[in-house]
Amino acid sequence: MAPIKFEEDMREKLEKRTIEPSSNAWGKLSQQLEAENKKQNRKGYWWLGAAASVIGVLFVMNAYFNSDATNGTSTVVNVEDVAKPEESKEELKNNKVEKESLVKIEIAIDLEDKNEQEKIEVKAEEAQYLAKVNTVEEGRKRNKTTKDEQNKIEEDVVSNEPDANDEIQKNNKIETVLMEVAENTNAVTDSDIDALLKQAEQSMATKESRVANKEKLDYNDLLNEVEDDLEESFRDKLLKTVKDGYHSVKSYVAERND
Amino acid sequence: MKVIQLYKNEPRLIKRAIKNNREAQHMLYELHAPKMLSICRYYIKDVQYAEEAMLNGFFKVFSNLKNFKGEGSFEGWIRRIMVRESISFLRKQKKVEFAVEEVEIHNDHTNNIQTEIEVDQIQQLIDALPEGYRMVFVMYAIEGYKHQEIAEMLNISLGTSKSQLFKARKMLQQKINDLNTSSYGTN
Numbered sequence: 001m002a003p004i005k006f007e008e009d010m011r012e013k014l015e016k017r018t019i020e021p022s023s024n025a026w027g028k029l030s031q032q033l034e035a036e037n038k039k040q041n042r043k044g045y046w047w048l049g050a051a052a053s054v055i056g057v058l059f060v061m062n063a064y065f066n067s068d069a070t071n072g073t074s075t076v077v078n079v080e081d082v083a084k085p086e087e088s089k090e091e092l093k094n095n096k097v098e099k100e101s102l103v104k105i106e107i108a109i110d111l112e113d114k115n116e117q118e119k120i121e122v123k124a125e126e127a128q129y130l131a132k133v134n135t136v137e138e139g140r141k142r143n144k145t146t147k148d149e150q151n152k153i154e155e156d157v158v159s160n161e162p163d164a165n166d167e168i169q170k171n172n173k174i175e176t177v178l179m180e181v182a183e184n185t186n187a188v189t190d191s192d193i194d195a196l197l198k199q200a201e202q203s204m205a206t207k208e209s210r211v212a213n214k215e216k217l218d219y220n221d222l223l224n225e226v227e228d229d230l231e232e233s234f235r236d237k238l239l240k241t242v243k244d245g246y247h248s249v250k251s252y253v254a255e256r257n258d
Numbered sequence: 259m260k261v262i263q264l265y266k267n268e269p270r271l272i273k274r275a276i277k278n279n280r281e282a283q284h285m286l287y288e289l290h291a292p293k294m295l296s297i298c299r300y301y302i303k304d305v306q307y308a309e310e311a312m313l314n315g316f317f318k319v320f321s322n323l324k325n326f327k328g329e330g331s332f333e334g335w336i337r338r339i340m341v342r343e344s345i346s347f348l349r350k351q352k353k354v355e356f357a358v359e360e361v362e363i364h365n366d367h368t369n370n371i372q373t374e375i376e377v378d379q380i381q382q383l384i385d386a387l388p389e390g391y392r393m394v395f396v397m398y399a400i401e402g403y404k405h406q407e408i409a410e411m412l413n414i415s416l417g418t419s420k421s422q423l424f425k426a427r428k429m430l431q432q433k434i435n436d437l438n439t440s441s442y443g444t445n
Contacts, residue, residue, distance in 0.1 A: 006434070007399040007427075013377045014400055018292035019299055021309055026287060029313050030280065033320060037278055 192236060268332060276323050283320050290333060291316070294340045300396045301344040303385045307351075308344070315343040341401060345411065348389060356390035356414060356422050375434070383433050387426055394419055395426035 206221075268289070274282035295305075295312045302308040319336055326335055348354055375383075384392055393412060397403040398419075403411070405419045412419070 006430075009375075010380050011400050013375075013380060014296070014300065017296045017377050019295040019305065019308075021291050021295050021312065022306075025291070025309055025313055026284060029287065029316055030284075032313075032317050033278075033280070033283065036317075036321065 192239070269328075272323065272326065272332065275320060287316055290336055293333070294336060297337060297340050298344045299381070300384065300400060301341075301348060301393060307347065311344050311347040312340060314347070315340040318343065337401075341397070342411065345393065348393070352389075354389045354393065356394075356412075356418055375437070379437070383430055383437075386433060387429055390422055391426035391429060394422035395430070398423050399427075 268286070271282045271286050275286055291312065294315060295309055298308040298312045298315070299305060302311060315336070318339055326332065384396065387395065394408055397408050397411070398405070405416055405423075408414075408419045409416045414422075
């Protein structure tokens, strides 16, 4: 009991005791804590720096891959579209790509900041050119019909009784003339078409060079080209009138024989 | 009034100290440092060495303050850290031996020890004990640890802890008898 009682007495007295630390004790402790905080901050900054660098790299990569070379895209496309007629002449005869390409050329011209009134004029002239192309196509169709009609006429001529040799000879002559005219018309039509196509190619080439060189198109040059086309269309008109006249003559001869 | 106010604000100080608020840490240090230095002095004879162990203890307190979850008193949590730090300090200084020699008891007046011993004399008596005896005696008799806890903390067996305590008590009794004999004369 005594030792225990003695120990209790010791415990009570020691528990009441306090010892004041030295004056510089807190300073030492504060320095230790400050050094520890700096170590922890370095670790934190390192992680922040690593995260920031990763984010920056991702941002740059995203910007690089999303950037597109938009300058001159439409013109590049137009040049390709313009180059299409060079591929085959038969395609130009039967499809409307040429029309679209001409329209795209207008758009390319628009991109080079042209006057709207001038554009309208160019469009009108281009439309006339396209109309001429349509007439060429129609002419080919008509040539086909003329050939059919020729066949019919030939049949009719053959079916008719040979009343007189003179009449037969005349009909034969008419047939030969008709054949020649048809061939000539075909030849003319094809040659005209070829000429028109060549001119179109030249015009496209010139326009392509202008677009490639990024030079401003001269409206006068466009008008001159259109004027050339107009002249050729006038030639087609002449051919058309000749054809019409031929048909009228043929019909008159047929009626006369009856 | 100031002490009470400080005591009431201790949870707030702890929260701020967790965020490395130096003023809050200083206030907590001022509140508990004198008591903690006294505790470290139980184990370490030299006051300067005891203060060094106390500062190391507070460094660990503030470094691991976020781990204090409010279970039990904050002073008790700090006290356990100080005890461990004092033991670690002693073991770093020199190898602590838990002596097994027999101590002869000359007088048998242990049951009638009645003396008024001052705190300083108590501390001197404890300082006179060997490190092994002292550590076990202080942890058991003053701090209130159980023999199982003492054995785990000091990495000794349960029997060694009990024998060390017995020997420490005998020695203290001898010392006190010698002290009473010298103060009151011989019988």
